[in-house]
Amino acid sequence: MKKSNGFIYLKLAENIQHMISEGVYAAGDKLPSVRSLHLEHGVSISTALQVYTHLEKKGWVTSREKSGYFVRYARQMRPPLPPVTNPAPRAGRVQINEKLAVFRKTARSEKTISLIGASPDTSLMPATKLKKALQLASRELDNSFIPYGDITGHEPFRRHIARHCLNWGRAFSPNEIIVTNGAIEAASLCLRAVANAGDTIAIESPTFFGLLLAIESLGMKALEIPTDPVTGVSLGVLEDAFKQKKVQACLFVSNYSNPLGSCMPDNSKEQLAKMLQKYQVPLIEDDVYGDLHFAPERPRTIKSYDEEGLVLYCSSFSKSIAAGLRIGWVIGGRYHEKIAQLKFMSSAATGILPQLVLTKFLDQQRLDLHLKSLRQALSMQTMQVTKAIQEYFPEDTRLTRPNGGISLWVVLPPKVNTWQLHDAAVAQGITFTPGALFSSQHRYQNCIRLTNANPWNDDQDWAIRTIGQLSQQQLNG
């Protein structure tokens, strides 16, 4: 027992040392408390204390009375943060579809190294456990998978979702939940529930192109709100838009947005929820990345502060368990009935098979364990990508510092055109997402989205080095 305990504390100390040496924790940063090491890593309080005593002896950390442990040494290796974005203050039609079609048709081979990262790499997902769950489910299967199911979803699965929501501090009844074909269907139904063609939707700037496309295909307009890469949308600008009745609804990714990785602080979420009530504006909250927090605590949601059913909460297991199962959900608040009706005519009930598999998987209570290791991997990979960008990209490159999720946003010097950069990269067998796809206003031409969704290896390193070199060539040329 003693031996294994020793192993645990040394391993943990090594991890923390590694994160310091790689700049995840900078000099002066506060480290996780002894108590949070205890809770998050499942070690005893005394083992957690041993970790810091060891690191203190080795000169990496220092303790301050009643305040905890702080970093003594760190290589300052992170590029500076991008500034708050500054989109044009007017709503406009979205026209991203054609651009996206060109992007998607770019010739790629099987050997292409993809830094697109729509979801965490398959190797990080619980494939074996899911297969076992499928086998169990198929053995116990009755005939309930034959007819159309309940339009709101399989009840035992909805019960699991309700329990899962407790993680961000709110209790729901399974009856408030509608299961969907992923969060993208959920968000699309929500848009249709709260707005019509011609209406204006407030979004983050930049915003995931899938959401822009949804707005475009429904004939709605987008109002891009200035967004801080750390704290999310500017509530001041948003409130002005509310006051001027410019906005029919909001569509935000409150936790680890795509592509910025911003996470709205909980007090801002509370403030925003109050604003929604004051101006009676509905908000669609896309929380697909909320479970992928690198720090021990799961951030809350805007929905958790919603007193009047104005927040339509969407999430899925696509980023945390398996995108291919296509299972998401929506808690629609006062729009629940309307969403159920739209769901009926959009695709009827969601298929029962993947819900049965996920129910079995969740029955085994393996989700927490899996999420813990997934988060650790994503956190480590973020650091590795960050380090490579610091090393290989042109001077004056700026980079986000996400504390969760799977996106990194790189702002290159203004002279770089990342659409051309993408063509050059594809010729070398590398693909990533150019910044222009994340705006309705032809912005972010010098930006790219990279991902921390892939395990680090020589290919990843080479790909980022190559993109860096190609950017430098554009600057020189």
Added chain:
Amino acid sequence: MKKSNGFIYLKLAENIQHMISEGVYAAGDKLPSVRSLHLEHGVSISTALQVYTHLEKKGWVTSREKSGYFVRYARQMRPPLPPVTNPAPRAGRVQINEKLAVFRKTARSEKTISLIGASPDTSLMPATKLKKALQLASRELDNSFIPYGDITGHEPFRRHIARHCLNWGRAFSPNEIIVTNGAIEAASLCLRAVANAGDTIAIESPTFFGLLLAIESLGMKALEIPTDPVTGVSLGVLEDAFKQKKVQACLFVSNYSNPLGSCMPDNSKEQLAKMLQKYQVPLIEDDVYGDLHFAPERPRTIKSYDEEGLVLYCSSFSKSIAAGLRIGWVIGGRYHEKIAQLKFMSSAATGILPQLVLTKFLDQQRLDLHLKSLRQALSMQTMQVTKAIQEYFPEDTRLTRPNGGISLWVVLPPKVNTWQLHDAAVAQGITFTPGALFSSQHRYQNCIRLTNANPWNDDQDWAIRTIGQLSQQQLNG
């Protein structure tokens, strides 16, 4: 061998005799040819001849030289056909949603006998074979179910669909097919691909409320076209609408429409396809019932005559294998790319698990055998429902004579209000679909949709008798 052969011909003769005595074949009707008995029932030519010799001896059928066999005797038990419908000749907004919400909220218990029939009863579906397919699929499963799949669907499954389309006489490449979450998603995406809010869609009158809802929720208008309960929409009226440029697109169920059960003759389909080309109007063809033909031959589709990619063909396995798997597909013609883009932002790729199960099921080549027995059951049940309506419903009731599909349309005397009738039936523990749900023009208040999707039993008989009695009470009251 001789004994089993004798059993086959007697059994077959008995079935035909039963169909005659029950009015499925009326006096003077031509019976299936010897050759089609041979092909459809897998008996030898000589056994098929024995069947008719036997029936001829017993006085049921008569032969005419070079023409085949005809019915000599039949109880004329079918109610008269409803007339061609006569909707108002103007496009209008659809407002069916509220009515439907009331209908769906009607209190039902588990004991309620449902004559709604969204899909054939579970007992008629290949549950055991599907479970086996699931077990096989789960044993061979690799990790491809983890990431987002191909937006157009699982390639081996699309190959099966391409082969399946040969049944109605057209060869497609798997690349022309997009797999969807059932045909309702397919039709909904097609509507969005061909029309915008405010545009007018030509539909059959009456039309399935799910399609009406789709039109309503997209802010489009509906133009109801007069429809013959046997041959489908009036092409003359439709062409006039085309000439006046009243119609942006058509949305028809060409084979065994819901609720009328009409089936457009193949030459009308060809004529319609030519009209579409002449006026350059796209048509969404919903063919979910096409495989459920009671006669030996599968009807063709409008798509099979489409030379210019103007027909967007939608179908699914919801009515023939399992609605709960939620698997449909669309062959979009010239709208293929646009549909793929809309699919991406509506729900991304369709989940891979049900596609793997269906691929396994289709690999085993059990579909034809299953469809044959399903069709026989539905045909028999149609006759049983028909007989009960003849027996129990008020005089002057009219009834469709579908040659496929799962809907029967009952036209009661004008004084009957079927919305009230439905309330009265629910109080007795019976539910069916009132006619008012099938029109954008508040028509069909004296009509109801019943179903042949349920195996016949005392409950079914009692339910139809009760509805008949309740109608009579309305007439008397």
